[in-house]
Amino acid sequence: MNALLSHTEENYLKTLIKLVLENANSEAGTNELASHLAVKPATANDMLKKLKEKGLVSYEKYGKINLTNQGTKIALEIIRKHRIWETFLYEKLDFSWDEVHDVAEQLEHIKSDKLIDKLEKFLDYPEFDPHGDPIPNKEGKFKVQHKTTLAEIAVGKSCKMIAVKDNSNSFLQYVVKVGLGINNEIKVLSRQDYDAMMLIEVNGQQSSVSQKFAENIFVVFD
Amino acid sequence: MNALLSHTEENYLKTLIKLVLENANSEAGTNELASHLAVKPATANDMLKKLKEKGLVSYEKYGKINLTNQGTKIALEIIRKHRIWETFLYEKLDFSWDEVHDVAEQLEHIKSDKLIDKLEKFLDYPEFDPHGDPIPNKEGKFKVQHKTTLAEIAVGKSCKMIAVKDNSNSFLQYVVKVGLGINNEIKVLSRQDYDAMMLIEVNGQQSSVSQKFAENIFVVFD
DNA sequence: TTTATTTGTTAGATACCTCTAACTTTTATA
DNA sequence: TATAAAAGTTAGAGGTATCTAACAAATAAA
Known part of the structure; x- marks a missing residue:
């Protein structure tokens, strides 16, 4: 049962999973989140309340932010879509390496499981996107490379x-x-x-x- | 200079051009527009004021609605995108004939001229979509078939x-x-x-x- | 440990898109 | 042509996502 999230909500989740994965401490802060999304901390704070209400993030007032299992699942689906679209743009439409990201930012929000699965098949199940980042499969699993x-x-x-x-x-x-x-x-x-x-x-x-x-x-x- | 329109505004323009073309009388009414968009007439009325303000539709209070040249141009671009995406889904991703429309409704709002031009090239410049409707070219021209x-x-x-x-x-x-x-x-x-x-x-x-x-x-x- | 700085929160406001309910104008009909 | 029906408009309100300004808590520095 995929909750129906707005583009904005999806972007918050995507940014959160990136911060959590990069930070290694597996936590993120309000200001950090806000600056990555180019919004004010007040805005991010409001959205966090909403996402908490929906069971997608866990955090307490003045505490650190984490994604719940459900939030992580959805965030990985968005990353999956983003990277599959990037691969499509690069391999099939001759977009250059540095052009794919901005368009994929829009395409990742298209709601259709069938679309992304068929696109993945069309691309012959790619494991990495044009930037070398791993593409999560339908279950959210992806290859981790020692970097x-x-x-x-x-x-x-x-x-x-x-x-x-x-x-x-x-x-x-x-x-x-x-x-x-x-x-x-x-x-x-x-x-x-x-x-x-x-x-x-x-x-x-x-x-x-x-x-x-x-x-x-x-x-x-x- | 393509005005930056919201998905909603684009949907109003797309619906208007369809009504104007189908009606033969080249006019549309508020209720008619509202029912096609599944909103209430009051809502459509508000949006019409906004689109008039932006110079995309021409109408006077209690009068009939028409698209301006600029509004027509943008509406044709959206139809072009919709039909190119439908063709892609049908021809490359094996979507069935009756599945393409709903996904294309989302894809048509992606903002990237480069994307749609490259997609058109990838499909080898199709003239008709999977339903037989003509695809406008970059200048908004399309083949008219006697039907x-x-x-x-x-x-x-x-x-x-x-x-x-x-x-x-x-x-x-x-x-x-x-x-x-x-x-x-x-x-x-x-x-x-x-x-x-x-x-x-x-x-x-x-x-x-x-x-x-x-x-x-x-x-x-x- | 007291103070200053950073970080996070709340309150109040705005723009967008939608609604319901009430009202007005136009068109059709008896 | 007078009236009923249809079409269109306005006013007031709510939800989302954003902002600024003011405030509170946690952390770092003196």
Whole structure:
């Protein structure tokens, strides 16, 4: 029995699960939530009351926010839809890597289980989206990859890019500019002691990237 | 400069253009509009004021409603999106003929010109949707077919189904049950004088259909 | 430990879309 | 043409999602 949630409610749940998963402490705060959704804390607070009323989040006044099992389930369904749509846009409609996110933000709210299941089949059951993030299946299960960042790779070693951490347009466009994409080989040529700037090589193209950049590129060892 | 309209506003425009095109008199009334949108006349009246304010409809108090050029343009864009999505669902995702409408009602509101243009290309620029309705191009132009209904076909003659007039689920499911679909050949075997019930044959299957049914099937002569 | 800062909450207001109930205008009918 | 019916409008209200401004609690700093 999927509760009928508004786009807004769905966006709150999606943001909450991201915060809970990223924070490692498995908790989120009102201000944090509000800033991710670009609303004021007062607004987020109101919505939290509503979501609590619906049994989707658990929290007490002045306490930390968590998703209930039901809330987690719904949040994973939204992430599933988002990533399947991103894959469709990238693979079938020739959208570029950095264009898929914004459109998928809209498409993820379409209410039709049949649609997303048929789309998944059409794409031949993809396990990762164009950014390398895992796609939850109908039961909410997904592949977890051990994630190393480019910043951790030693000088002289090579690795393969598997995902990005930051999904912002500005970052993704930067990644494209450096000539990087999913499954590309990266060789670490040197690293500055002072600021950890790295010189890397991708498909013969050398680029100098910051530590911040390197920390947002997930890789696996060759 | 595409005004940023809400889903609701878009639905009003879409319904208005349908009424205006169907009515032949090129006018619509408040009650008529309201009943098609399943809202009360008071609600429709409020929205009309807003759409007039935005320059999308023209009407005077107690007068008839018309779309402005700008309103027509936007309405055609929504119809274009709806029909392209229907075609996608039917051709690529194996949705059945009678399932596509409801999902397309949601998809038509996705805001991305790039998306719909790429989808159109992916489908190889279709001219008609799965119900036989013409798909407006980017400039709002579409093919007009001279439409004869099955009710007008003489006994003993054959014709080919090209579209349906009624898009309701109950009608479409009935059409499927009779074994009919776009481009099927229909032979009119007999017609009752009393109530115009017709006996037709489709792919070897004989069915008895009412006048109401026949009036909602568009055909061309062989 | 007292104070300052950060974080979270409440109250009151607005815009959107909807409703019901009452009223007005137009159209049809007797 | 007078009246009844249909069509259209207005006023007042409610739910959702948002805001600002003011306040309260928890945490960090002096």
